[in-house]
Amino acid sequence: MTSIKDIALHCGVAISTVSRVLNNHPDVSQDTRDRVLQAAEALNYIPNTSARNLVRSSSDTIALLVKGVSNPFFSKLIKIIDREITLRGYTLELHQMDTSEDELRIGAQLANERKLIGILFLGGRFNYSPEEMALIHVPSVFCTYTNSFGTLDASAYSSVAIDDKQAACDAVDTLVSLGHRKIAILTANENDKSISELRFQGYKDALEKHGIAFDPNLVANTGTFSDMRAIYEATSRLIRRDSSFTAIFAIADLMAIVAIKALSDHGRSVPQDSSVVSIDGLDLSEYTLPTLTTLVQPTEEMGLACAKSIIDLIKHPGKHRQFTFETVLRPGGSVRKING
Template sequence: MAGLTIKDIARICNVSISTVSRAINNDHGINSQTRERVLQVAKQFGYVPNNSARNLKMAESNTIALMSKGMNNPFFQGMYPYFQQELEKYNYEFLLHSMPEEIDEGYEAEEIAKEKRLKGMIFLGGRLDYPEAVLGNIQVPFVLCSVASAVSVNMTNMNVSSVSIDDEKEAYKVVKYLIRMGHRRIAIIAGKKHDHTVAFLRESGYRRAINESGIEMDPELIRYLDDSIPEYTEANGYATMKKLLESGTDFTAVFVISDRMATGAYKAIYDSGRKIPRDISVVGFDGIELSRYLYPSLTTVVQPVQKMVKSSVELLRAQILGDTTKKHLIYDAELSEADSVRNLL
């Protein structure tokens, strides 16, 4: 019989297709007589396994995509090796897929899952507050890691697992720390004005801390990024800080919502003839390695990267193995005090 398939063998042997597949792959979990019968029929009719199809199936079962919003973000770059390390523990292949900031990650994921025949995916950065119908179109298990909406009420009520910090709470703690150090005129270099991701949450934490402390909110101290410059970059941190300094607005401390932008802010401060922390105290966010090598070293919020990565992979693996329970893990970050903040008390 030319072109014999496992479906044909299953019909001849009066067994299921899965039984034929297990017999051909030498699975000893089936009845030995059944296995011998299947192998005999396969040999009799010259059955040749479709190795290309088998290899494709193996690729489907092993590939996990990391859907990254912000390929050049040093914080995300620091996470990639940990993801690869954790995935390799379970013999998963690691595919890094970078997405531009303006792209719709929900629909992008739907297409990539089909194109790459993925086993699962982890979203890193960006947001996912689309209707459940959109999420339902992603036909593989997935987990959100460091996605802004993961801590929102709407997201925690949705049928999706997530791992994150509470960006609003951690930003609140930063500003309360500056207030305890005697600062009252505290500026913030936030994200873009109409941002609804982590930038919005961190700005919200800033506003709550100021309001709760009875300090008058000064709109001049809230500075948004330049739309013409890539966000979360040193260049935008420099340009935004430069405008704040040139405005003549009085302040003693600034909360920069990412360490990378804080690097640019440092240069703008020094270019203006001022010193850190003598004239202006600076606090960043993320805890990237670069912050330790700035001068003076940057006080910043350190995210528990390894814990977040490990939990994301474990949640995804549980889904792949059939666990339908959805979990929302929120870790505490740590304020790492260095040399960039002056105590005014």
């Protein structure tokens, strides 16, 4: 393994000079610059990241802390984020967390240990306090996060998300406009201070807007976005408990897919007997039977925004921005008009 020292020796210059050349510092003559670069090439020099990191006390790696990697929407997002981050010359470290773990605490620790230059949080809760935020001394962007509980000042955090409440509202609107009044909801958790709670809020707001009474019997909590067995069970329980609904709003595509299967197993076909609307717009949902009517999240744009945000934030610490994306309804075969 050849080092900067070897190059210096080979060229008869000082170590510092080689370092200057390699880091494109201006104050070195064209002649020595050429010689050094040539030697570096010839000796097949590869910089030692650890040494550089040590003296700079920073690295080139950004961590992605994810709760619930199995969520297929996240999978795609992760893919895009990783692509962009690497493209821009940084490295991405993937860290999964259990739902029970405290993402901020873990993030803070990782940042110190591994000299991270940035953190992307994906899938956490939505009620960070200023005190908690203060734990993190590293540029951080919260993906699919909205400061919906108003715990933070806009100048204190960066985020990329859709308007979850609005999307849920739109989903319910769609159903109502097709004549549905008895609309069940399939959510992960009614009050987890996170995406599911927010979409649940949107559902309730929409009902109220249309003068429909909220019925707790029509709420099914799955406890998860990705465990299909649990989603299936929750749907089945809902059907057994109160099968009077004519439509289901599922807060994620995957839930909708599983719900359709559960309905089918209980002798109710979609969309004849129940309509289903969801949020996500996975590629997959255009190829299911029936195809899903879903509010599409602009995944590509969101992933790009995540990568761009964190890198901007690293370059300009403290310059926080929030990005909110619009969802778009993609009509599918999972709904039908009824005579309300």
